Amino acid sequence: MTRTAIIHRMVMPTHTCPWGLKARHLLKSRGYRLEDHWLTTRDEIDAFKAEHGVATTPQVFIDGQRIGGHDDLRRFLGLKVRDPAATTYTPVLVVFLTTAVMAAMLSLTLYGTPLTVRTGEWFIALSMMVLGMLKLQNIDSFSTMFLNYDLLAKRWVPYGKVYPFAEFGAGAMMVAGVMTWLSAPIALVIGGIGAVSVFKAVYIDKRELKCACVGGDSNVPLGFLSLTENLMMIAMAVWMLVMEFTGSLASMTM
Known part of the structure; x- marks a missing residue:
């Protein structure tokens, strides 16, 4: 059964959120049926954040449950999330x-x-x-x-x-x-x-x-x-x- 995902992401005339694009790609690559909602003005973005009590976009919802942003989505899908403070060679x-x-x-x-x-x-x-x-x-x-x-x-x-x-x-x-x-x-x-x-x-x-x-x-x-x-x-x-x-x-x- 194909699951439905809804993503709300910033797509403004002068800026498209890269994390929104990455989250959309993850969902598509996992076979989700996607509803892609654009937030095209600063007022829309601020209103969305206030309504859902979140500080950032994108925000992903799957089967009515809010998953969160890009990193939260990766965790939900069982993927590794890079720690920016972690040391690496x-x-x-x-x-x-x-x-x-x-x-x-x-x-x-x-x-x-x-x-x-x-x-x-x-x-x-x-x-x-x-x-x-x-x-x-x-x-x-x-x-x-x-x-x-x-x-x-x-x-x-x-x-x-x-x-x-x-x-x-x-x-x-x-x-x-x-x-x-x-x-x-x-x-x-x-x-x-x-x-x-x-x-x-x-x-x-x-x-x-x-x-x-x-x-x-x-x-x-x-x-x-x-x-x-x-x-x-x-x-x-x-x-x-x-x-x-x-x-x-x-x-x-x-």
């Missing part, structure tokens, strides 16, 4: 997946295969650039969160605003394979300080903090992936210095 994992694909495609284009030594180098360097970019989107927010755990930033506050530029710039030079004498020491210093800071905060002090690695507005927990970001920079710096040194030796012996 998803932003960092998305960055690493994106830069890994970018590095593989660059290698495929230039060398005919997606897996080369340069793939690994580009992966780390591109990750540094993307992570730096995310921090630079709101540098004040990033630097404030950074002060919670970074040891150098606590002693010299401006370092919180220097760090994203250093990370982005070192990554850019590493992508191009130029100025290793500058990019490698930068990565070694900021990666080293970062690794020690994260290790102390998480594994020694046992603090539960949010990581500023993808910007100051993220819910990424400070932990293993945060430490990985810094260890990757250290590894890349050491690798490039070794390659530079062995390259110099080879040219001297020729």
Whole structure:
């Protein structure tokens, strides 16, 4: 038997409520027969809220029972509702997946295969650039969160605003394979300080903090992936210095 759902949602000339559209889609996808009622003016919206004693729209009714808004509907249907305050590693994992694909495609284009030594180098360097970019989107927010755990930033506050530029710039030079004498020491210093800071905060002090690695507005927990970001920079710096040194030796012996 097909159940009937009634939805009251905001559809105004200058604004259509996205949660109303999402709730309507959920109902249709679950096979409900839908009565879609539009609230097209502010007066209509205020009158509807007052009549039903609710603070928001949309509002869904199923078989005469008020279910509530979009999140209430998801709960009613047995679907997961995201907690905006919950911590998640998803932003960092998305960055690493994106830069890994970018590095593989660059290698495929230039060398005919997606897996080369340069793939690994580009992966780390591109990750540094993307992570730096995310921090630079709101540098004040990033630097404030950074002060919670970074040891150098606590002693010299401006370092919180220097760090994203250093990370982005070192990554850019590493992508191009130029100025290793500058990019490698930068990565070694900021990666080293970062690794020690994260290790102390998480594994020694046992603090539960949010990581500023993808910007100051993220819910990424400070932990293993945060430490990985810094260890990757250290590894890349050491690798490039070794390659530079062995390259110099080879040219001297020729």
